[in-house]
Structure formats: structure tokens, C-alpha cells
Amino acid sequence: MDNNQKGGTVTRKINKTIVYIVCICLAVLSILPFWIMFVNATRSTTEIQSGLSLIPSTHMMSNLRVLLEKSFDPIQGFMNSFIISASATLLTVYFSSLAAYGLVTYSWKLRGAFFTFILCVMMIPAQASAIGFYQFMYKIHWTNSFLPLILPAIAAPAVVFFMRQYLLATLSIEIVEAARVDGSGEFKTFNRIILPLMVPAVATQAIFAFVGNWNNLFMPMILLTQKEKYTMPIMVSLLRGDIYKTEFGSIYMGLALTALPLFVVYFLLSRYIIAGVALGGVKE
Amino acid sequence: MRRKGVNYSRFGYIFTFPFVLAFLIFSLYPILYTAFIGFTDLQGLIPKPLHILDNPFQNFKDLLFDNPSFRKSLINTGLLWIVNFVPQIVLALLLTAWFTNQRLKIKGQGIFKVLLYMPNIITAGTIAVLFSTLFAYPMSPVNSFFEMMGWSDAPINFLQDKTIARGIVAFIQFWMWYGNTMIILIAGVMGINPALFESAAIDGANGIQTFFRITLPSLRTILLFTLITSMVGGLTMFDIPQLFLAGGPDDSTLTTSMFIYGQAFKGSYLYNRAAAASMIMFVISAVLSAFVFYLMRDRDAAKLKKIEKMHRKSAKSNQGGVTHGQ
Numbered sequence: 001m002d003n004n005q006k007g008g009t010v011t012r013k014i015n016k017t018i019v020y021i022v023c024i025c026l027a028v029l030s031i032l033p034f035w036i037m038f039v040n041a042t043r044s045t046t047e048i049q050s051g052l053s054l055i056p057s058t059h060m061m062s063n064l065r066v067l068l069e070k071s072f073d074p075i076q077g078f079m080n081s082f083i084i085s086a087s088a089t090l091l092t093v094y095f096s097s098l099a100a101y102g103l104v105t106y107s108w109k110l111r112g113a114f115f116t117f118i119l120c121v122m123m124i125p126a127q128a129s130a131i132g133f134y135q136f137m138y139k140i141h142w143t144n145s146f147l148p149l150i151l152p153a154i155a156a157p158a159v160v161f162f163m164r165q166y167l168l169a170t171l172s173i174e175i176v177e178a179a180r181v182d183g184s185g186e187f188k189t190f191n192r193i194i195l196p197l198m199v200p201a202v203a204t205q206a207i208f209a210f211v212g213n214w215n216n217l218f219m220p221m222i223l224l225t226q227k228e229k230y231t232m233p234i235m236v237s238l239l240r241g242d243i244y245k246t247e248f249g250s251i252y253m254g255l256a257l258t259a260l261p262l263f264v265v266y267f268l269l270s271r272y273i274i275a276g277v278a279l280g281g282v283k284e
Numbered sequence: 285m286r287r288k289g290v291n292y293s294r295f296g297y298i299f300t301f302p303f304v305l306a307f308l309i310f311s312l313y314p315i316l317y318t319a320f321i322g323f324t325d326l327q328g329l330i331p332k333p334l335h336i337l338d339n340p341f342q343n344f345k346d347l348l349f350d351n352p353s354f355r356k357s358l359i360n361t362g363l364l365w366i367v368n369f370v371p372q373i374v375l376a377l378l379l380t381a382w383f384t385n386q387r388l389k390i391k392g393q394g395i396f397k398v399l400l401y402m403p404n405i406i407t408a409g410t411i412a413v414l415f416s417t418l419f420a421y422p423m424s425p426v427n428s429f430f431e432m433m434g435w436s437d438a439p440i441n442f443l444q445d446k447t448i449a450r451g452i453v454a455f456i457q458f459w460m461w462y463g464n465t466m467i468i469l470i471a472g473v474m475g476i477n478p479a480l481f482e483s484a485a486i487d488g489a490n491g492i493q494t495f496f497r498i499t500l501p502s503l504r505t506i507l508l509f510t511l512i513t514s515m516v517g518g519l520t521m522f523d524i525p526q527l528f529l530a531g532g533p534d535d536s537t538l539t540t541s542m543f544i545y546g547q548a549f550k551g552s553y554l555y556n557r558a559a560a561a562s563m564i565m566f567v568i569s570a571v572l573s574a575f576v577f578y579l580m581r582d583r584d585a586a587k588l589k590k591i592e593k594m595h596r597k598s599a600k601s602n603q604g605g606v607t608h609g610q
Contacts (some may be wrong), residue, residue, distance in 0.1 A: 031402075033411075034402075051428040102295060102296045102298070104301065108294070110362050121307065121311070124565070124569075125520040125567070127520045128566035130312070132318030135326075155304075155306035155307040215407045217407075218522045222545070236410050240527055265404075
């Protein structure tokens with residue numbers, strides 16, 4: 001018996017060692033490309049060409065200067081991306097919560113049908129309608145406008161689905177009825193009582209919606225042709241162009257600048273992001 | 285006093301109205317419009333009235349039978365998805381098994397999760413350009429590394445090789461998404477009734493047995509959810525192949541979304557052909573989703589039965605444990 005247990009702990013120790021080795025390797029694999037990116041952003045082109053290094057150098061400012069000289073305007077791109085992502089996130093979160101609340105609280109004839117409809121809409125890839133969408137926006141002169149990138153966010157089926165699952169698990173109808181007895185209108189009840197109750201779910205979905213909109217490339221690339229309207233991902237695509245062909249240092253600098261805000265946000269919020277994904281998973 | 289359900293049901297319609305309106309304007313109408321354009325001769329930069337072709341299915345026919353580039357893009361999309369999804373789900377399952385194993389008690393789990401999930405947060409475009417720079421020819425970090433290790437004496441032009449280029453795209457996709465899949469699966473495991481694991485432990489099941497007999501069967505629904513989202517995502521793969529090598533070398537990393545983008549927006553303005561290609565892509569994703577949905581339906585019914593059983597069991601053993609229903 002004793003012997004057996006000892007054997008068990010030995011195998012467990014070996015197993016554990018294997019697990020740690022694999023996990024550390026994967027963690028290094030996650031960090032290394034970004035580390036090389038940040039290091040190379042501080043190295044001169046000749047240094048980069050002379051070989052791999054993991055220690056930062058001193059050419060950060062000169063790389064930045066070369067980058068900015070050639071029509072790369074990270075501040076403008078940052079602002080554009082921020083305006084689009086923040087507005088789209090607000091619309092997504094508010095109207096999805098509203099629709100989910102409508103689905104959960106009221107019994108109406110088309111309720112079941114609407115839920116099925118949302119499940120179906122979730123499966124439609126955005127690119128499938130891109131040509132018609134572009135032609136439509138072209139006709140009403142909305143190309144080079146942020147509106148077609150923001151307004152469609154009102155209909156986010158996956159978020160409605162998530163919010164519905166969350167409300168089903170947490171909302172008790174007594175709260176709504178108590179508010180009614182106190183004379184609160186339906187919209188007021190939603191805005192003042194229900195929305196604050198939904199904060200955990202809202203925060204999770206807001207983070208995802210923000211990152212998703214921030215990273216979107218396909219639609220902005222189709223709709224935005226004026227340089228002043230470019231978003232961060234479009235600016236990244238410029239780094240692939242000929243103007244930076246031999247300026248490796250400034251290419252890495254450009255990449256670092258587009259990734260940096262997301263890194264900062266991620267490490268500040270990583271705990272909530274991971275927990276949020278977990279919450280999302282459980283409710284599926 | 286007013287009663288619930290008499291006066292209030294109209295709010296169901298009012299509260300879901302913005303969603304429906306936005307969907308009709310920004311999704312349904314564009315899809316129908318796209319489908320319609322697929323039957324017309326709409327081309328060129330200057331808008332003109334739509335004219336349906338004499339043979340309405342000409343665009344579709346041309347694409348499917350006379351356009352090797354389109355066929356190649358479909359094959360590439362499928363190939364890139366399979367090559368990244370299989371290792372992704374295997375590694376995610378393995379990590380899930382380790383991280384949720386009560387007896388292993390991995391330390392620093394939080395840090396590992398944060399780090400493994402990190403690539404998923406950064407803009408795909410940034411990652412694609414980063415990798416193309418890492419593998420560049422003749423000078424790049426990977427080439428220097430190869431020389432340092434003595435694996436090669438002359439710089440290798442990795443990105444000229446079709447297989448390597450495809451492999452790297454699939455790898456980036458895998459690298460960006462396995463952390464995400466892992467975290468969803470871990471969440472799924474945490475949603476499984478702990479009583480199941482306890483009884484398995486009492487019955488003397490080891491880690492591997494517990495994983496295959498209890499964890500995996502309970503995860504079916506979530507595995508299917510992962511499958512669907514990954515499939516729809518895979519079908520619309522765009523950022524990474526577009527910015528990595530713009531489809532090259534020799535169209536070996538050209539995906540369907542890139543084909544559509546290239547036909548309509550890169551100077552050729554072949555809107556009709558791009559629209560027809562979009563519709564083919566739409567039909568494929570609808571068929572695949574319907575198929576997976578069908579599978580999910582069956583499993584849900586089975587799951588309901590299981591939950592009922594569990595309820596009865598827990599009632600019997602007088603534990604009253606919480607079961608996670610839908």
C-alpha cells in the first residue's frame with residue numbers, strides 16, 4: 001500500500017514536470033514573437049540585418065522619426081479606431097441588453113421565433129454580404145464615413161444570445177414587478193434597474209466587442225479610402241507596402257505602436273478578460 | 285391593477301425592434317442585394333442600372349467551372365482550416381485536462397492562461413506582418429537563428445515555398461486561437477456538475493479515465509460550439525493571409541474572402557463575380573452550419589435526459605447539488 005502510493009507520487013511528479021515544461025515552452029512561444037518585435041523596434045536596420053538579438057538597442061527615436069516621415073500617422077489611426085470601436089461597443093452592448101431583456105421578460109407571440117432567428121443570424125459570415133453592403137453604402141454616399149462601421153453594431157446576435165443566457169440565470173421577475181408597482185415605466189426600469197444588474201455580463205461583452213471592432217480589417221478596408229479615415233489595422237497593412245521596404249527598424253516600430261495599446265489594456269484587464277471568457281463559456 | 289402579460293407584451297416587440305431594424309437594413313438587405321448582383325453584369329467603377337444576365341447563372345457557372353483561382357481559394361480555405369483546427373483542438377483539450385485536473389494542481393495557472401491567450405488579443409494584421417518580417421528573405425530573425433544553429437549556411441527564402449507558406453499561415457491561425465479554445469473548454473469543464481468528478485474519484489478512476497469517461501462526454505455541446513464558431517471563422521479567414529503574403533506564392537495562401545476582395549476592390553471592380561462568389565461561400569457556410577446544428581440538436585436532447593437523470597440522482601442522494609442547465 002505504502003509502496004504503491006510512493007510509486008503514484010513519483011509518476012505524478014514526472015507528469016507534473018512534463019506539464020510545466022510544455023506550458024513554459026508554450027508561454028515562451030506566445031511571448032517571443034512580440035518580444036522580437038519590441039526589441040527590433042529599438043534597433044537600427046543594420047543591427048537588425050546583422051542578426052537576432054533579444055536585448056533592446058538605442059535607435060527607438062530614429063526609427064520613430066523614419067516611420068512618421070512616411071505618412072504613417074499613428075495618432076490619427078488611433079483616434080479613428082477608438083471612435084469606431086467605442087461607439088460600436090456602446091451600441092452593441094446597450095441594444096443587445098435591451099433585446100435580451102425583451103426576450104426574457106415579456107411573453108409575446110413571436111418570442112420563440114425571434115430566438116431561433118437570432119441563432120440563425122449568428123451563423124451568417126459578414127463577408128457574405130460585403131458586395132451588396134458596399135454598393136448600398138456607395139449609393140447613399142456613406143463610403144468614407146464611420147457610420148456604416150458603427151450602426152450595424154446595433155444588431156449583434158451573439159451578444160443578444162449571451163445576454164439572454166445571463167438574464168435567464170440571474171433576473172428574477174419580482175424586481176420588475178416591484179418597479180412597476182412603484183410606478184416606473186418599462187424603459188426606466190430597464191435603464192435604472194436592469195442595466196446596472198447586468199454589469200458583469202456587459203463588461204465582458206464590451207471587452208470582446210471593443211477588441212473585435214478594433215481588429216476589424218475587412219469592412220474598413222472596403223469602405224475607407226481617404227487616408228485621414230484609416231484605422232489602425234489599415235495602417236498596419238501600409239507597412240507591407242514598398243515605402244518601408246528596407247526600413248526594417250521602422251516597420252517593427254509601426255507594428256509595436258499598433259500593438260502597444262492592446263497590450264496595455266490586456267495586461268490591465270487580463271484577469272477580467274480571462275474570467276469573462278470563462279463566464280461566456282459556462283453560459284453557452 | 286394591471287396584470288403582467290396583458291399590457292406589457294408589446295414591449296417585447298418594442299425592445300427587440302432596434303435589433304430587427306438594424307438587421308434588416310445592414311444585413312438582410314445587403315445579402316439579398318449581393319445575391320441579386322450575382323445574377324447581373326454589374327462591373328466597373330461607375331454605377332449603372334442593374335441588368336440581369338441572359339443566362340442568370342452564368343457568373344456562378346464561370347466561377348465553379350472555369351475559374352481555377354476560385355477553386356483553389358476554396359481548397360486553400362478548407363485546407364488551412366483543417367490543418368490549424370485539428371492541432372488546435374487537440375492541444376486545447378490536453379491543456380484543459382491538465383489545468384482542470386484536481387490532483388495535478390498546476391501552479392501559476394493564471395499566468396499561463398493569460399500568456400497563452402495573449403496572441404488572440406493582438407490585431408491579426410499586426411501578427412501577419414510581424415511573421416512575414418520574421419521569415420523575410422534574405423535577412424530575418426528566423427534566418428539568423430538558422431545560421432546561428434548551423435542548420436543552414438545560405439539564407440533560405442522560406443516564403444517562396446508553397447508548403448512552408450501555407451504551413452506558416454495555418455500555424456499563425458493555430459497559435460492565435462488555441463488559447464481561446466482552451467479557455468472556453470476550461471469554462472465548460474467548470475460548468476460540469478462536481479458530483480460527477482467526486483463519484484469518479486470515489487470509484488478510483490485515474491486522470492485519464494476521468495477525462496475520457498466524464499469530462500469529454502460532458503463537453504460535447506461546447507466542443508460543437510467551438511467547431512461552429514471556428515468553422516465560420518475559418519471560412520471568412522482574411523486578415524492573416526491577406527497581410528502575410530497577399531495570397532502568394534502562386535495563390536497557395538489565397539482564401540475565398542481574399543478572392544472576393546480581390547475581384548471587387550483591388551482595381552478590377554468585378555462586383556458581379558465577387559457577389560456570386562460570396563453567395564457560394566454563404567451557401568457552403570449555411571450547409572455546414574445546418575449540419576452541425578443538426579448534430580447539436582440530437583446532443584441537446586440527450587443532454588436534457590442526462591440532466592434529468594442527474595437531478596433524480598442528486599435528489600436521491602439528498603445532496604441537492606447545483607446542475608448547470610441551459
